[in-house]
Amino acid sequence: MKSNSGKKPAAMSVYKKHYGREVRVYYLMMAPFGVLFVIFVLVPVISSIALSLSDFNMAQWPRFSGLDNFLRMFMDDSVFMIALKNTMIFALFTGPVSYFLCLIFAWLVNELGNKLRTLFTFLLYIPSMSGAVYVIWAYIFSGDQYGLLNSFLMNFGWIKEPSQWLTDPKTIMVVVIVVQLWLSLGTAFLSFIAGFKGIDPQQYEAGAIDGISNRLQELWHITLPNMGPQLLFGAVMQIGASFAAGAVGTELLKAAGAGEEGIATDYAASTMTTYMAELGTTRYEMGYACAIAVFLFVMMVVFNGVIRKALRRFVD
Amino acid sequence: MSKGLKIKNPFRSHAGEYMNRSKAGTFGIVVFLSLLSAFLILPFLYSIFQSLKPIDEIFAFPPRFFVKNPTGENYRALFMLTENLWIPFSRYVFNSVFVSVVGTAVYVFIASMAAYPLAIGRFRGAKPINEIIVQALLFSSPVLAVVQYLIIAKTGMLNTYWAMILPILAAPLGLFLMRQFMIQMIPMSLIEAAKIDGAGTFMIFWRIVMPNVKPAWLTLIIFTFQPIWAGAGAIYIYDEAHKVLPTVLGQIAAGGLARAGVGAAAAVVLMAPPILLFLFTQSKVLETMAASGIKE
Structure with missing residues (x-):
């Protein structure tokens, strides 16, 4: 797709514009699941790692405790x-x-x-x-x-x-x-x-x-x-x-x-x-x-x- | 099925009758599987019999497996069981039905919608996202439960329907199965043709892709409905008005032998929907699972 872009600039730019719009739609379609996935799967995994190095009782701010x-x-x-x-x-x-x-x-x-x-x-x-x-x-x-x-x-x-x-x-x-x-x-x-x-x-x-x-x-x-x-x-x-x-x-x-x-x-x-x-x-x-x-x-x-x-x- | 395009199903069925099959071997397998199934559904049958027993048979000693004089008394008692519960039994039924139906419907929609771009895969980021989804299959919900609990508690969602629905909507399994099935069932040429006809991306997904992946959405319905119905979100609920059937069933059962018949009736009520759902969609589910493999 990218190799002979010099030959047909007009067609290419139309293609690119169209392609860009399509990708935007793709991201929009993935967004609802994506947001929930980040909140309930990715954030839990990543924050577990961070919180595992802390002393945290939910009431107070977590206190760093190393490998304790x-x-x-x-x-x-x-x-x-x-x-x-x-x-x-x-x-x-x-x-x-x-x-x-x-x-x-x-x-x-x-x-x-x-x-x-x-x-x-x-x-x-x-x-x-x-x-x-x-x-x-x-x-x-x-x-x-x-x-x-x-x-x-x-x-x-x-x-x-x-x-x-x-x-x-x-x-x-x-x-x-x-x-x-x-x-x-x-x-x-x-x-x-x-x-x-x-x-x-x-x-x-x-x-x-x-x-x-x-x-x-x-x-x-x-x-x-x-x-x-x-x-x-x-x-x-x-x-x-x-x-x-x-x-x-x-x-x-x-x-x-x-x-x-x-x-x-x-x-x-x-x-x-x-x-x-x-x-x-x-x-x-x-x-x-x-x-x-x-x-x-x-x-x-x-x-x-x-x-x-x-x-x-x-x-x- | 819509009148439009229908793709020929490549999923074959064979009768299992080729060379290398002895009649005796097949007979042995049938006998073995019959015994095995009988054993596996024993607790299920026991609860049906138990739920139909009149009170004297429940207290009969020694306890019997089968029921002699079946009665619907326990089922009636279950729905009348108001004085010992805080709120009417019908409220728990409503809660369970509500979260299961809404959660399932929303999940099937958003997971399918997200699966389509990932199945097409023609944009930057598709590869790493697919990889993350496959890796996430490993982390089943109990492993994530602690931080999920923290998030639910800190956002004030404890004791709400949200708490029972939202975490389920993030499950990677349904999305993964849907994507695999789309890859197998939807030829790129079909999508290109629709594009040339001027259909927008979402329209292609909704009008062309979705009607052709019906087996996959039936599968997603089963796999999503089952855990919600079984009380996946029950740990976030302390408030009586939001409790679901499995929690209440546990409370009834803890009442001991006097409640054994009613408890069994509640168990049957709880077991029936997913089993019936699977009964009617089994062939579609298996069709979808044919695409479930993880390729490296």
Whole structure:
């Protein structure tokens, strides 16, 4: 466009004028979302970094405190250590397990004909949509003998006394992990199904001629290499969900009536996000809460980088 | 669909019946997925049964999974439940419906409008903006919650509908999906042709692009409605008159076994809309998700 501008100055200037007007319209069209995105995503990320270096209780102006908050996290806060441990369980165990469940179930669903595929996609996606309704789980894991699980286990003689699933620090994390896994077939699952479905059938026919003899070989040699972008999208969604996990525990405990704020005995089910929310919204230790947020950002970005590298084989 | 231009949908469907497929294998998959689905929807079914139980069945011991004599009593009680709540139940229903519908409608509009220039991408800044959007997919809302809370509190938006709607409108996921879908569905030649015919940029977006990306806006509706309906903004609300259904449901459930039937009824009321919405739009959602991949 710019190389031979000397030849047709008139036409070019008309083009430029038109182009300039068009770009202005583009910016106007992006403005409403853009403003909200800056206020509610960019500003929070950037100001978290600034506030993490300060002592800030919302009432007074933030006071610079250097790296104090980060030192306190690791040297002087046993609750943070529990939250960190639980977050890492979600990031390193529940997250990858969810990811592979999404992949495997999406693959199985896609092996079926149109009608069955639609039916099973719908049924398997139901938990993600009813996810906020933690009440049901509170009834199932209810600590008395009216709890469905307790009654079931006692009926079969597997346990004698009703177990306090939600108040015992030993079992609460197990319950939260179960519910989190139940919720795991979400956006990534749909993306994978669509990815599997979008692969050109001719590739499978060509593969069969080239000596691929079963479904698993097909999956590894044809299907997965064809859906790298979906795998990456799923990974990003999963990282976001895993590091932010914890709300399930809080809501379950609230629904079960175990503590007004939904905090388990000895913070047994706290994660970095629930601890952060507690610090920020009830204790007003904003500087410290932001330091935890920044630590979380860094971990997420690092994980994302590692996974992108690992998936490079599938993404061109 | 408008009468104008209709682009042929490149999204194929296959019946899953090629070579390398044994009948026994397919049968095994169906059995496995049936068991899995049954297990996954168990809590969902349980709440439906629970909500239909008369009081004596709720207190029956040992507790039963199924309902024997279904009754609508719990649903009636739910809507009559005024003496134990501060305000009529219908007010909570209105709050939930209002923020979900308004928030979803506004989001679909502004996200699509922003996605169009980014899909065309012919201006300075398009590349870095797209990159920021992709990176932002990582930061789900709980991670940003603390500073968002600070912003909402400092601007005096606590206990308002604004607090429940505005942060949701900044979500990058819908914009990203819309942009990807536009790139895949709208050929540049179509836009150039419209330009030559004298259509303005916004008109092209509104009259030509939007009718052709219907699956994507249905998808955005689902993905936006779901979190708002599930109470995404509930943390900003302390004031009874602005509370939404999920918060109230929690309060009812905390009432223990005596409220178990009513609590389950409220759970069903809360679960039904997103599930029905997905039921009717599933094929469109999957069509959109086919374009969801992140390319480096």
